[in-house]
Amino acid sequence: MTQTVEFRRIVVGLPYRVPPHAVRLAAELARLLHLDVQGLFVEEESLRGLAALPFAREFHPLGGGWRPLDVERLSRDMEIARSSAEKVFAEAAKTLDTACRFEVVRGSIAQTLATISGSGDIVLITEPETEAERITAQFRAAVDAAIRSLAAVLLVPARIARHSGAIVAVATGPGDPSIEVAKALARAANTEVIVVGRYETGAEGPPAQTGAAGKAAGIRQLGSALGNVRERLIVVTRSEQNPPTMLASLRRVPVLILEPVRGDEEGRSSGN
């Protein structure tokens, strides 16, 4: 039995640095699937608190060096970042003629995503460009919140390899919802679907390789299995144990991670 998933909205959690390609991708996807796009710019309260501490300072990798972090400067920087994000968002929405809403929220990105997103949503998370960003509390919290939510997650690599090609569904079986979602996307994008079968072991690696190393090896095997396929997007259903978050950076294409269908959630998924 094939499972289907219906989406209503793409939520773009806009961090301070807004990659235009990610926003554009969200708008494109929304247009193809007739979804709304909601941009969330989160002004983190915890940063304001930190700025209130007398010793607080921030490091500017490009500006070279440390400078005091005070509330006034932080407010100004946030305003600049918000304005920039809104502009990028508006331009993408205008170019692709998509229904978009831009919202500024105070709080934490994790709490906001957890609160606002639900089934029928796709939460877009952009892979950080640097490892420094990856270890920040906000990124980790945002990914955790998105993965924990009932929403699907669209992981966008820092740099997208291509904007055309097939839609790949990585399926654990014929009823995997990734197949139907991939088909719907392919129909809308007028491209082909490639279904890649995936042996579900409970972990993403062979039985002998479990743990972090095992996960990494499993994802890499999946990447290798795709070989010379020139895909534009991968749709995969999250396994219970771990999300295939590495796949996006490995293949350098967006990966749409669907929530697994649970028995008590038949209301938001339908079979055929």
Place this chain on the structure above:
Amino acid sequence: MTQLRPLTAEQLYRPADITKLSFKTTAELDPVDGLLGQQRAERAIKFGVGIEKAGFNLFVIGPPDARMQDAVKAVLAHEARARPTPSDWVYVNNFENKDKPIAIELPAGRAREFANAMHELIDDLRAALPAMFQSEDYQTRRGAIDETFQKKQAEAFSALREKAAAQNVVIVRTPFGFALAPAENDQVVPPEQFHAWPEAKRKQVQEVIESLERELEHIVRQIPQWERERRDEIRKLNRETAKFAVDQQIEETKAEFADLPKVITHIEKVRADIIENVAAFVMKGEEEPGEPSEERGNPFDRYEVNVLVEGDGRAAGAPVVEELHPTLGNLIGHIDYVSLRGVLVTNFRLIKPGAMHRANGGYLLLDARSVLSEPFSWTALKRTLRQGEIKIEDVSRFLGLTSTVSLEPDTIPLKIKVVLFCDRLLYFLLAAFDPEVEQHFKVLADFENDLERTPGNEELLASFIAAIARREGLRPFDREAVGLVLEHAARLADHAGKLTLLAEKLRDVLTEADFWAADGKHSTVSRADVQRALDARVERASRLRDRVQESILQEVALIDTTGAKVGQINGLSVSEVGGFAFGRPTRITCQVRPGAGRVVDIEREVELGGPIHSKGVLILSGFLAGRYALDVPMSLYASLVFEQSYGGVEGDSASSAELYALMSALAEVPLRQDLAVTGSVNQHGEIQAIGGVNEKIEGFFDICKARGLTGSQGVLIPKANVQHLMLRRDVVDACAEGKFAIYAVSTINEGITLLTGIEAGVRGTDGAYPEGSINRRVEDRLRAFANIRRNFGRAPEASVSGEQA
């Protein structure tokens, strides 16, 4: 009185002796092409072609209708076949400096081979390299490098994060950077909570954060170095991978050109560049979408070969190139530009050859007038010949029209023979004003306008006619038709004893005769067809002539053709409009009175007379002064005028007529109006040859004929012009029937005797002219004028007003 006899009909027209033409139609003749009757020019051309030294280029001059180019091309084509086929030339990219493309010389026919080989090489590599870089082996090695780098970073940052977490500190993102903050359960501690902590704890956390900040900074500052290491590793891997794929293909290509060191050198540079820039081959399709550019859109163009000149497909031997539009670019080549986002860009592939490239190693034919009328071309031609190499220059840069980056391609050695064509006047002017002409064009080939009319040459011209007929696809001409063409050739030469070499004019007549033959459904062109063509040509062009004659016949323009008048004579002039010449009579009158020895040319006074005409009139004064009343001062005032002439008058062919009119006025003896006169005169009274004698005679004949030939009418021509007579058939017939007459005159005395019917007279032993003779009357009148003038101041009551001495 000695009676001057008219010329016989045989003297008026020399028919072709068709009995000497041993063919029925020109189809039987072997066509002769090239340099007919141009032995002098032919020797010059062969000398110019044969001599290999610098500067011995050819300047071919002659009449515009001589079709010199065709003739020279025929000679050069023959010479060129015996010469080696010149090398091919290509331009390739200069990988060290792309603004200075490299020229490579290849044996004839190998340029295209080289270009194709390079194109195939790149095509093959475009297929092979991506496959190589997508191979599992490469991807694994590449992934390992990336992973190592990322791992290095990730480990450093993870260690920092873990170290921070262990000390209750988190790393947070700020809008434009990073910060470290005190934390509990991975959450930033609010300030009120932090301030509630004991001071020792606060201080400790603060110290921890300061320490971690230093570590964060240290890691961040290491990233560029790690990134550099990663890039180096990847570059090294890419080089190794590319080299593996490229080497075999390159070696195969090199093997094809092992005998050409410059090509091998270039291929080696291509190898190095491909290995260094292999990303261009691999990244296609993986790039972010963007606007195509010369560099990004066609990264493989730089490996292509721009074949500038190639021998493939052209006949063996040296090239013979004629450039009809010798602009600077067409002559020495040019560099094209393409617009890219509003900016003009170029590259070595946009270098275009000029005529000098195509003719290099052979012959370049140029029309000098065209070269001179194109900006910069003449200078560029001389400069190129002086330097012995072709340097492509962008003229728009000289003029400041473009400020974009251009190319400085390698120069190409020049070994060429340039042949310039022009008419004589232009050549003489150019040679006079440009000393470099002599330096670069040392060989002059001067084409004759005509050749002697011997039976042999008539036969030769018949073969030439056959050649034209064959080349132009005309019907064969029968012998009689050829005879008439030969006679027309003599008429075109303005000489009964010569044949014109103006091939273009002959071709026109032949073509038109062929048309009329077709119109008459004749399989061969007959004499009647040729005559029809000649008549039709005259008829088409003669509107102006007919109007002039009409005005005379309607007595709007006053010309008498009967009777006799004092001081009035029929002169003859020729007008040429659009290549058609016709003669017309003009009334010349003269008035005399005592004066200061001045003969006034009214045409000159009103600036309608040209300098040669004025010279002719001044000669009259010299004649009078040298012949009459040598013992008294010249006391004549005479005025001469071309009546009803409202345009300019040039030439001295009417000077004898003017002198007759002057003598008539002085002698007070009437001149015959049924005669017309042409011929110039010198100070000794000798009649000299003039031009257009046939047209002049025919012009007066037409008027007389229209009014009715009386049998006394005729024309006085210089004796020296008898050889030029090739008169129209009707004129010759009228003369043969005694209805019209042509008189050949060699002196003024002969002419005045004929015109007045009174002997001119020669001085006797007493030094005096015979009583009653024209000369005596003239001299007596001049003495009388001298007396009047001498007595003018002494007897006021007898003086005449007006003329001031």
